[in-house]
Amino acid sequence: MDLLRFATAGSVDDGKSTLIGRLLHDSKQIFEDQLAAVAASSRKRGHEGVDLALLTDGLRAEREQGITIDVAYRYFATPNRKFIIADTPGHAQYTRNMVTGASTADLAVVLVDAAHGLREQSRRHAYVASLLGIRHIVLAVNKMDLVDWSESVFDDIVAAFLEFSASLDLQVTPIPMSALRGDNVVDPSVEMPWYKGPALLSYLEDVRLDDVAPAAKPGRFPIQWVVKPRPGSSESRGYAGSIASGVFAPGDDVVILPSGLRTTIASIATFDGELDAASAPRAIRMTFVDELDIGRGDLVAPVDDAPEVTNSFDATVCWMDGAPLRSGARYLLKHTTRTTPVLVRELVHRTDVDTLVAEPAETLDINEIGLVRLQSATELALDPYREHRTTGSFILIDEATNATVGAGLVRERATLGA
Amino acid sequence: MTFTERASEQLSQLDVLESHAIFVLREVAAEFERPVLLFSGGKDSAVILRLAEKAFRPGNIPFPVMHVDTGHNFAEVIEFRDSRAAELGVELVVASVQESIDTGRAPDLGPDASRNRLQTVTLLDAITAHGFDACIGGARRDEEKARAKERVLSFRDAFGQWDPRRQRPELWQLYNGRVRPGENVRAFPISDWTELDVWHYVQREHIELPPIYFAHRREVVERDGMLLATSRWVRPGEGETAFTETVRFRTVGDATCTGAVRSPAATLDEIIAEVAAARVTERGATRADDRFSESAMEDRKREGYF
Ligand SMILES: Nc1nc2c(ncn2[C@@H]2O[C@H](COP(=O)(O)OP(=O)(O)OP(=O)(O)O)[C@@H](O)[C@H]2O)c(=O)[nH]1
Ligand SMILES: [Mg+2]
Numbered sequence: 001m002d003l004l005r006f007a008t009a010g011s012v013d014d015g016k017s018t019l020i021g022r023l024l025h026d027s028k029q030i031f032e033d034q035l036a037a038v039a040a041s042s043r044k045r046g047h048e049g050v051d052l053a054l055l056t057d058g059l060r061a062e063r064e065q066g067i068t069i070d071v072a073y074r075y076f077a078t079p080n081r082k083f084i085i086a087d088t089p090g091h092a093q094y095t096r097n098m099v100t101g102a103s104t105a106d107l108a109v110v111l112v113d114a115a116h117g118l119r120e121q122s123r124r125h126a127y128v129a130s131l132l133g134i135r136h137i138v139l140a141v142n143k144m145d146l147v148d149w150s151e152s153v154f155d156d157i158v159a160a161f162l163e164f165s166a167s168l169d170l171q172v173t174p175i176p177m178s179a180l181r182g183d184n185v186v187d188p189s190v191e192m193p194w195y196k197g198p199a200l201l202s203y204l205e206d207v208r209l210d211d212v213a214p215a216a217k218p219g220r221f222p223i224q225w226v227v228k229p230r231p232g233s234s235e236s237r238g239y240a241g242s243i244a245s246g247v248f249a250p251g252d253d254v255v256i257l258p259s260g261l262r263t264t265i266a267s268i269a270t271f272d273g274e275l276d277a278a279s280a281p282r283a284i285r286m287t288f289v290d291e292l293d294i295g296r297g298d299l300v301a302p303v304d305d306a307p308e309v310t311n312s313f314d315a316t317v318c319w320m321d322g323a324p325l326r327s328g329a330r331y332l333l334k335h336t337t338r339t340t341p342v343l344v345r346e347l348v349h350r351t352d353v354d355t356l357v358a359e360p361a362e363t364l365d366i367n368e369i370g371l372v373r374l375q376s377a378t379e380l381a382l383d384p385y386r387e388h389r390t391t392g393s394f395i396l397i398d399e400a401t402n403a404t405v406g407a408g409l410v411r412e413r414a415t416l417g418a
Numbered sequence: 419m420t421f422t423e424r425a426s427e428q429l430s431q432l433d434v435l436e437s438h439a440i441f442v443l444r445e446v447a448a449e450f451e452r453p454v455l456l457f458s459g460g461k462d463s464a465v466i467l468r469l470a471e472k473a474f475r476p477g478n479i480p481f482p483v484m485h486v487d488t489g490h491n492f493a494e495v496i497e498f499r500d501s502r503a504a505e506l507g508v509e510l511v512v513a514s515v516q517e518s519i520d521t522g523r524a525p526d527l528g529p530d531a532s533r534n535r536l537q538t539v540t541l542l543d544a545i546t547a548h549g550f551d552a553c554i555g556g557a558r559r560d561e562e563k564a565r566a567k568e569r570v571l572s573f574r575d576a577f578g579q580w581d582p583r584r585q586r587p588e589l590w591q592l593y594n595g596r597v598r599p600g601e602n603v604r605a606f607p608i609s610d611w612t613e614l615d616v617w618h619y620v621q622r623e624h625i626e627l628p629p630i631y632f633a634h635r636r637e638v639v640e641r642d643g644m645l646l647a648t649s650r651w652v653r654p655g656e657g658e659t660a661f662t663e664t665v666r667f668r669t670v671g672d673a674t675c676t677g678a679v680r681s682p683a684a685t686l687d688e689i690i691a692e693v694a695a696a697r698v699t700e701r702g703a704t705r706a707d708d709r710f711s712e713s714a715m716e717d718r719k720r721e722g723y724f
Contacts, residue, residue, distance in 0.1 A: 003431055003434075031696070031697055031698050031699045031702060032697045032698050032702075033698045033699055033702030034699060034702070037702075037712070041712055055563075056563075056566070058562075058563025058564050058566055058567055058716070059563075059564065059567055059582050059583075059713075059716060060712070060713040060716055061582070061583060063712070069582070069583055070567050070582060070583075070585055071567065072563070072566045072567050073559045073566050073567075073609075073610070074560075074566065075559070075560050075610070075612045082431065084610060096587040097585070097587065099587060099589065100569075100587045100588050100589060103588075103589045103590045104590065104591075213426070215426035215427075216426065224441070224444045224445065224448060225444040225447060225448050225473075225474075227474065227475075227476065227477040228477050229476045229477060230476060230477060230478060233476055235476045238476075240444060240473070240474075241441075241444070242437055242438075242440070242441040247426045247427075270472065271471060271472035271475050272472075275427075277426075277427065278427065279426035279427045279429065280426075281429070281434060281437050281438070282427070282429060282433070282437050283436070283437040283438075283440035283441055283444075283472070283473070296448055320587050332596075334592050334594065335592075337445075337448070389590065390590070390591070393589070393590050393592065394592065395587075395589050395592045395594060397594055397596060402594070402596040402597065402598065403586060404586045404587045404588070404589070404594045407587070407589045
């Protein structure tokens with residue numbers, strides 16, 4: 001049985017949490033005590049019926065205000081598949097939490113309220129999802145009950161979305177539904193005979209992601225921790241970490257970056273013993289035939305397929321802090337297991353999320369996305385994000401507040417050393 | 419042979435969860451000055467201990483283990499705690515709620531009252547006294563609706579408080595481990611594991627657990643719809659009678675507020691079958707402390723609870 005991680009997205013009140021509640025409820029994944037608690041709290045809040053959004057809106061403030069503030073993670077399984085759901089907030093103020101939830105997702109369910117049409121936040125979220133490397137989008141046109149189950153309303157919204165997303169390289173699967181009533185969530189709708197496609201759950205159970213698995217990519221192993229054997233032990237010093245991509249085996253000729261030292265893998269082991277080969281995302285301990293001065297923050301890669309090493313590069317940055325990003329500012333950058341000071345050399349442009357047009361800008365404000373030219377204090381071994389999620393991503397940290405202020409995605413190879 | 423041609427190993431979902439948890443443990447060890455592993459004696463902390471062995475052997479486990487002891491313990495759990503700590507050669511710190519009460523740091527609610535909430539005072543005092551900047555815990559997001567909202571690395575201010583409205587963004591697996599003196603994080607390596615994943619892992623890894631997780635005969639009283647084991651602190655009250663039942667525990671915590679469930683499941687296979695078919699969550703079935711109000715867990719967490 002395989003695992004699918006998906007995130008919800010869309011504007012505030014489009015019905016994301018209700019949809020997840022409905023999905024869990026109709027697929028019989030809700031425990032009796034949870035349902036009883038949600039029913040009681042619906043009554044207390046004067047809802048008629050059970051407000052299924054309360055299954056994921058677990059914080060007091062969320063229940064009081066009827067909105068989602070932060071991501072909720074839910075776990076469920078059908079006989080075909082295991083799912084991890086991230087139900088994210090639609091409110092623009094909490095976009096950073098949507099980005100958090102989407103960063104580990106394979107697929108996004110983008111909701112649109114049929115009565116309102118396509119709005120900015122659904123576009124922004126679809127754009128963010130595509131930036132994050134999500135290729136599969138379910139366009140859930142929700143609240144069809146409010147528009148008389150109208151096929152033409154659905155068609156118009158789908159057309160508007162496809163026009164917007166044409167340049168984003170997304171596979172879009174539109175489904176008309178009513179999360180409130182349960183139409184096309186788990187059970188097919190009787191109200192919309194004109195729709196011939198699958199209900200959401202059967203789509204999620206069947207969809208094949210054609211993404212290349214990390215294990216099938218060139219090897220990348222960021223060193224996390226040096227294991228010093230206990231005194232008297234015959235073991236040699238090992239380098240522990242999780243394989244970010246590819247397969248490694250004893251005998252492989254590798255290069256340690258950024259230093260460029262070359263060596264050969266002597267052994268790969270876990271607590272349970274030695275391995276002939278190990279793949280992403282396995283957590284391992286590696287030893288080398290040479291004694292080298294290496295440690296946390298170094299990256300091991302095959303000699304013939306190593307990433308570029310540079311301290312000057314371009315990246316798409318999602319800004320998540322109230323204090324805007326400006327050129328000339330300094331931050332800390334965490335890339336794999338290495339943290340280094342970084343200077344913003346230039347804000348190349350900002351992307352208008354409504355039109356996807358790049359425009360000149362002085363600052364990146366909260367929730368804005370732009371192309372930034374960075375210079376790091378130490379060299380980094382970088383891959384384009386599109387090719388490698390782990391070695392192509394980083395976060396920016398404000399040195400004064402320690403807040404995580406930005407999410408960065410390394411651009412194409414040609415612009416790496418710009 | 420090039421790297422891309424080589425056949426990759428097939429990792430199971432349990433392998434993937436295990437690798438991620440080990441990754442989190444190593445990040446915490448590398449990024450913090452003084453981490454500590456919170457050990458309750460329950461199944462989740464037994465799993466975390468095994469994961470810590472896997473993360474750091476053949477080296478030492480680079481942090482002590484701390485038990486916040488309410489004084490209301492199942493004897494089996496304390497035995498288990500001591501023997502595991504000795505086996506692993508880790509320092510065991512016991513932070514005592516009784517001591518917090520004796521020194522006036524925590525209110526004396528009487529010997530029989532649940533001390534679950536008082537643990538927060540003891541925990542925060544111990545964090546300050548030892549200068550811990552990261553507390554590793556076995557909480558899972560599938561346990562409870564406030565936990566479902568929490569980050570893998572969850573920031574706490576200098577008062578130990580969790581502010582769910584202002585959590586740090588947490589992108590990919592890039593955990594931001596920066597805190598100022600006095601602040602700390604709670605780190606949850608098994609955030610994405612379900613109760614069933616934990617049991618499958620216990621079985622696969624032959625992890626030893628306190629025997630109270632398995633069906634046994636025990637004297638209990640029924641209170642607020644829960645079966646509480648009778649003990650020095652739990653005695654039949656007005657209108658209650660003690661009786662003997664075949665029960666097991668789904669969670670292990672303060673003995674005055676952790677309920678047993680009626681269950682004939684005496685082996686791991688039987689427990690796994692039972693958990694897979696369960697219609698009530700583990701906390702719903704067993705924790706009186708979450709029943710007080712809709713946001714009991716969130717409120718405790720805001721104050722600095724695990
Ligand atoms: N008529 C109708 N109302 C719906 C439907 N789905 C959700 N709603 C209502 O829309 C409102 C908002 O629903 P939520 O599920 O909280 O919306 P959300 O997208 O999760 O909102 P945020 O998380 O705050 O962005 C609630 O009052 C729901 O009952 C639907 O299919 N039809
Ligand atoms: Mg919501």
